[in-house]
Amino acid sequence: MAVSEQVPLVDYLVLDGAPHLVAQECVQCGARYFGRRNACASCEGAEFRVVDVPVEGELRAFTIVSFAAEGIDVPFVAGVVDCGGTSVRGNIVNTPPDPDHVRLGMKVRLATTSLGTDTQGVEAVGFGFEPVS
Amino acid sequence: MSENVWILGIHMTKFGKHPTLDVVDLGAEAARGALRDAGIRMSDVGVLGAGNLRGPGGFGQALQKQIGQTGIPVFNVANACATGATALRVAIMAIKAGETDIGLAVGVEKLSGAGLLTGNERPKTDSWTPEGRVGAVAALDGRVGTDTMPGVFAQIGMEYGHKYGGTSFELFARISEKNHAHSVLNPLATYQKKFTLEQIMNDVMIAYPNTRPMCSANCDGAAAAVVVSESRLRTLSLEQQRRAVKVSASVLTSDPWSESCQVLPDVNTLTRAAADQAYEQAGVGPEDLDLVELHDCFATAELVHYDNLRLCEPGGAVDFFESGATWRDGKRPVNVSGGLESKGHPIAATGIANIWEVATHLRGEAGERQIEGAQVGLAHVIGIGNACGVHILEKAAL
Numbered sequence: 321m322a323v324s325e326q327v328p329l330v331d332y333l334v335l336d337g338a339p340h341l342v343a344q345e346c347v348q349c350g351a352r353y354f355g356r357r358n359a360c361a362s363c364e365g366a367e368f369r370v371v372d373v374p375v376e377g378e379l380r381a382f383t384i385v386s387f388a389a390e391g392i393d394v395p396f397v398a399g400v401v402d403c404g405g406t407s408v409r410g411n412i413v414n415t416p417p418d419p420d421h422v423r424l425g426m427k428v429r430l431a432t433t434s435l436g437t438d439t440q441g442v443e444a445v446g447f448g449f450e451p452v453s
Numbered sequence: 454m455s456e457n458v459w460i461l462g463i464h465m466t467k468f469g470k471h472p473t474l475d476v477v478d479l480g481a482e483a484a485r486g487a488l489r490d491a492g493i494r495m496s497d498v499g500v501l502g503a504g505n506l507r508g509p510g511g512f513g514q515a516l517q518k519q520i521g522q523t524g525i526p527v528f529n530v531a532n533a534c535a536t537g538a539t540a541l542r543v544a545i546m547a548i549k550a551g552e553t554d555i556g557l558a559v560g561v562e563k564l565s566g567a568g569l570l571t572g573n574e575r576p577k578t579d580s581w582t583p584e585g586r587v588g589a590v591a592a593l594d595g596r597v598g599t600d601t602m603p604g605v606f607a608q609i610g611m612e613y614g615h616k617y618g619g620t621s622f623e624l625f626a627r628i629s630e631k632n633h634a635h636s637v638l639n640p641l642a643t644y645q646k647k648f649t650l651e652q653i654m655n656d657v658m659i660a661y662p663n664t665r666p667m668c669s670a671n672c673d674g675a676a677a678a679v680v681v682s683e684s685r686l687r688t689l690s691l692e693q694q695r696r697a698v699k700v701s702a703s704v705l706t707s708d709p710w711s712e713s714c715q716v717l718p719d720v721n722t723l724t725r726a727a728a729d730q731a732y733e734q735a736g737v738g739p740e741d742l743d744l745v746e747l748h749d750c751f752a753t754a755e756l757v758h759y760d761n762l763r764l765c766e767p768g769g770a771v772d773f774f775e776s777g778a779t780w781r782d783g784k785r786p787v788n789v790s791g792g793l794e795s796k797g798h799p800i801a802a803t804g805i806a807n808i809w810e811v812a813t814h815l816r817g818e819a820g821e822r823q824i825e826g827a828q829v830g831l832a833h834v835i836g837i838g839n840a841c842g843v844h845i846l847e848k849a850a851l
Contacts, residue, residue, distance in 0.1 A: 329597070330587040330588060331587055351710070351712070354587060355586040380612060381609070381717060383607035383611065383662075385604045385660045387603070388594070388601060389594045389595045389600075390573055391592070392573070406712075408716065409716045410598055411596070438578075438579060439580060442580065444590050
């Protein structure tokens with residue numbers, strides 16, 4: 321049995337080495353996306369390259385969610401982080417979920433989170449952003 | 454140049470709980486009310502635009518089977534919260550295209566007790582299995598940000614605050630305070646209850662900064678409109694002509710690509726585009742509007758749409774609200790119906806119900822909440838996905 325095998329929550333989270341996110345960047349216009357693409361919504365180009373997204377950024381919008389989908393612990397903070405010009409959606413983690421600790425414009429960095437292990441012992445790893453102290 | 458289109462008849466049911474009525478009952482009440490108001494029959498109608506999102510499907514035909522099967526084309530449309538406006542657009546486009554000269558649009562929803570709508574319907578499996586466009590091994594709502602509407606629109610309001618400053622929990626709560634105060638005068642609203650600022654801020658938090666009264670109310674309801682070509686209107690009675698309301702602009706947009714629009718829905722670009730097109734079509738400006746019904750699905754949304762609809766200078770939404778302009782006695786009354794926060798938001802009905810509100814003021818028939826002398830009004834809806842409908846109505850001589 322494999323020891324501490326891991327799988328990312330989403331395919332744009334890379335766990336090898338220092339965890340980071342990757343985007344699909346349109347070769348023609350530079351627009352960035354997460355996930356499988358058919359074409360570029362900005363310029364209609366169909367060629368993409370995989371690029372690393374900076375792991376540090378600035379919190380541009382957030383909410384503190386008290387009523388959520390089944391299986392989600394509340395309250396939690398959902399937000400949009402500007403990672404060097406690429407907008408990323410994620411939760412704000414490793415800080416109390418209240419407006420005294422989470423502020424617009426605060427500097428954050430990518431952090432991984434565990435979603436638990438399945439029956440084969442594989443751990444799913446997600447991501448969030450934590451305040452840069 | 455295609456010809457002008459007028460609203461000949463329009464009706465909105467009471468919004469609220471209707472446990473004994475199904476979507477067809479409510480739709481029939483709205484449609485027959487609009488036909489009666491228009492002074493015509495189903496047999497006069499040449500096209501039906503029908504909107505209902507959460508019912509069994511085929512709503513338009515089910516409605517015809519109860520109120521009149523005349524063989525006309527039915528367009529069952531779905532465009533999230535802009536579904537009603539889309540149904541109306543279909544009827545208006547058919548008239549402008551010269552396919553018919555009278556159209557009916559109906560929107561209806563049963564939403565009482567629906568609770569929070571979330572996106573986490575995924576069966577639990579024994580092993581992590583990547584699925585979908587991002588190879589997700591678990592449902593993402595709540596794990597990678599939020600898909601819940603109170604949270605999405607909270608971020609939209611917060612993003613505006615980050616960009617321009619001046620927002621606060623209290624500011625957003627005060628927008629809600631205004632709309633609830635307005636609702637007291639609207640007998641068709643789901644809730645006609647005035648809240649103090651303190652009550653709003655101390656109510657149950659749903660998604661900061663939106664507390665429960667700052668969220669649109671789930672309810673049942675329907676609205677319908679009969680639209681007519683100008684040339685046909687000229688053949689109708691003087692009374693029908695007198696009460697007809699001119700549709701000076703009818704616009705539907707989707708969101709153009711912007712850097713972050715696939716990360717957090719961008720409700721700004723498409724609303725700005727729709728507003729600009731509508732003002733151009735109508736030949737009026739925001740300064741001409743006597744009342745505005747805009748899509749306050751959450752208090753945080755209302756703020757950004759002041760700006761998007763050009764009611765204020767770019768970045769000036771906070772000051773605009775603080776000036777008192779958007780209260781019913783202000784210079785640009787917004788959501789005198791009580792808005793979605795108190796009137797309620799039966800999804801597919803909303804984009805016609807807001808037209809009903811504006812038309813009723815232009816006809817001088819809004820009773821206690823009448824905006825005196827109203828001549829021009831604007832109705833706006835947003836459906837996440839995104840779709841935006843903007844209509845400008847005018848009290849005009851034929």
